[in-house]
Amino acid sequence: MVNRYKTISPEPPPDSYVKSVLNDSHGSASNRYFDDILPMGECEVRDALMGEVKRHRYWKSSAFKKMQFERLEMLSCLHYVLESFTEARSTSEATEAVTPGQLLDQATTSIQNPWDYEVLPSSMFTDQVRVLEMPGSSTINPCSACNSEGTYHCFHCRGLGTDKCNFCRGTGMKSGVAHPAVYTHPMVATFPHADMARGYASSSTAMVRHGSNQVYGLGTPMHFMSKTGVPPxxxxxxxxxxxxxxxxxxxCHYCKGGGKKPCTACCGTGSVRSFTKLKVYFKTERSEFFTECEVPEKLLTHAPGKEIFSEEQPYVLPITKYHVQEINEKSKLFCAEHLQNSMGMCRVIRQRHCLVAIPVCKVFYSLGNTKGTFFVYGNDRQCYVPNFPSKCVIL
Structure with missing residues (x-):
C-alpha cells in the first residue's frame, strides 16, 4: 500500500472561534500572596553541601566539615509558567491501492471544512498528531502509473524475463571464460557479447529465443548444441x-521471469483510491519566567517549590493583582503573545498557568583564609557552588 501526498494546506480555525476568543471576558486574576519563607537550618545546609561533595570526585569531605557558616540569607525566586494547549489542522490529498471492500464504500457528504469534524486528544497538554480520513472524500480513479493494466514492463530485463547470468558472465562456463571449442566452430562462430539494445554492456547479453522456454546466449555451450546437435x-x-x-x-531476479512487475501504486488492481487526509496537530506552547536570582535558570527549571497560584481554564486572563509587579507584567505579556500566535493558525483548547516560589538560601562561608558563597535551593535542598574549583584544589 503506497500513499502519495500531493498538497498540504494548513487550515485556519473558523471565524466563529476567533470572535468568541476576542469577546471572551471570563478568566482569572490572582489575589493571593506568598506566605513567609520557612528558613533553612544550618544542618539542612550542611547536608545539602555534603550531598554535592559526593557528586564530585576530587572534592574532599574532610575539608568541607571544617567550613564555618558566617551568615544564611533566605531568598525566593518566583517561577511563572503559562501553557497553552493548541490544535492545528491541515489537509493533504493522498492515494492508495483499492481493495475489494472499498469499492462499495463511496459515501459522499457536504462537509468540506476540516474544522467541522470533532477530534479529541488522547490527553491534555501532551504533544501528539492524529491522522484520519475525511469522510466522503474518497473517489475511485484509474491508475495513471500503469494505465489501469496493473502491471508494467520490468526495467531490468526490458520485459523479456531473462538476463545475463552473473556467475559465468554470460559465457555458460564455470570458469567465466568462453571456451574456444564453442565460438571457433564454423557453425557457431559467435563470441559471447552484449546486446546494447537491451541495456548496458555489463548487464545484458545477446541471446536467442526459441519459444517461451528455450532461451540461451550466443557463443555458449547451449548455442553450440542447438546448432550442431552434439555437446561441445x-x-x-x-x-x-x-x-x-x-x-x-x-x-530475471526482479520480475521472476515474467517480464512484468505488479504496479506498486495500485498493487495490481488497476485502480487507486483518492481521498483527503486530515492531520490534527496538538501542541503545547510554553512560556516561563524567573525573577532575578543568582542561581542559573537551567537549575531552577526542575527545582520544586511552593505553589502560590495555579489555574486551568479554556482561556485564562493574566495575573494583575500580585504584589510583585514584574510577575503581573510578564503574565500579561505571555497571555497576549499566546493569543497573537494562535490567531489564524490554530485554536487554543485549554490554558493553564501557575506561580511557584522556589526557596533559595545564600550561604556565606569561611574556610581558613578563603571566603565565598554558595546556594541551597528548592524543597529538595539542592546545592549550587558557583565557580566550583578544579580537581587540583580542595575548594
Whole structure:
C-alpha cells in the first residue's frame, strides 16, 4: 500500500472561534500572596553541601566539615509558567491501492471544512498528531502509473524475463571464460557479447529465443548444441555453469521471469483510491519566567517549590493583582503573545498557568583564609557552588 501526498494546506480555525476568543471576558486574576519563607537550618545546609561533595570526585569531605557558616540569607525566586494547549489542522490529498471492500464504500457528504469534524486528544497538554480520513472524500480513479493494466514492463530485463547470468558472465562456463571449442566452430562462430539494445554492456547479453522456454546466449555451450546437435568437444557437464547449465542467461531476479512487475501504486488492481487526509496537530506552547536570582535558570527549571497560584481554564486572563509587579507584567505579556500566535493558525483548547516560589538560601562561608558563597535551593535542598574549583584544589 503506497500513499502519495500531493498538497498540504494548513487550515485556519473558523471565524466563529476567533470572535468568541476576542469577546471572551471570563478568566482569572490572582489575589493571593506568598506566605513567609520557612528558613533553612544550618544542618539542612550542611547536608545539602555534603550531598554535592559526593557528586564530585576530587572534592574532599574532610575539608568541607571544617567550613564555618558566617551568615544564611533566605531568598525566593518566583517561577511563572503559562501553557497553552493548541490544535492545528491541515489537509493533504493522498492515494492508495483499492481493495475489494472499498469499492462499495463511496459515501459522499457536504462537509468540506476540516474544522467541522470533532477530534479529541488522547490527553491534555501532551504533544501528539492524529491522522484520519475525511469522510466522503474518497473517489475511485484509474491508475495513471500503469494505465489501469496493473502491471508494467520490468526495467531490468526490458520485459523479456531473462538476463545475463552473473556467475559465468554470460559465457555458460564455470570458469567465466568462453571456451574456444564453442565460438571457433564454423557453425557457431559467435563470441559471447552484449546486446546494447537491451541495456548496458555489463548487464545484458545477446541471446536467442526459441519459444517461451528455450532461451540461451550466443557463443555458449547451449548455442553450440542447438546448432550442431552434439555437446561441445572436450567439455563435460562439470565445466558448465551450475547456475544456468551452459545457457549463459538466467531468470530475471526482479520480475521472476515474467517480464512484468505488479504496479506498486495500485498493487495490481488497476485502480487507486483518492481521498483527503486530515492531520490534527496538538501542541503545547510554553512560556516561563524567573525573577532575578543568582542561581542559573537551567537549575531552577526542575527545582520544586511552593505553589502560590495555579489555574486551568479554556482561556485564562493574566495575573494583575500580585504584589510583585514584574510577575503581573510578564503574565500579561505571555497571555497576549499566546493569543497573537494562535490567531489564524490554530485554536487554543485549554490554558493553564501557575506561580511557584522556589526557596533559595545564600550561604556565606569561611574556610581558613578563603571566603565565598554558595546556594541551597528548592524543597529538595539542592546545592549550587558557583565557580566550583578544579580537581587540583580542595575548594
Amino acid at each position: 568437444p572436450g567439455i563435460g557437464t562439470h565445466d558448465l555453469c551450475y547456475m544456468c547449465q551452459g545457457r549463459g542467461v538466467k531468470e
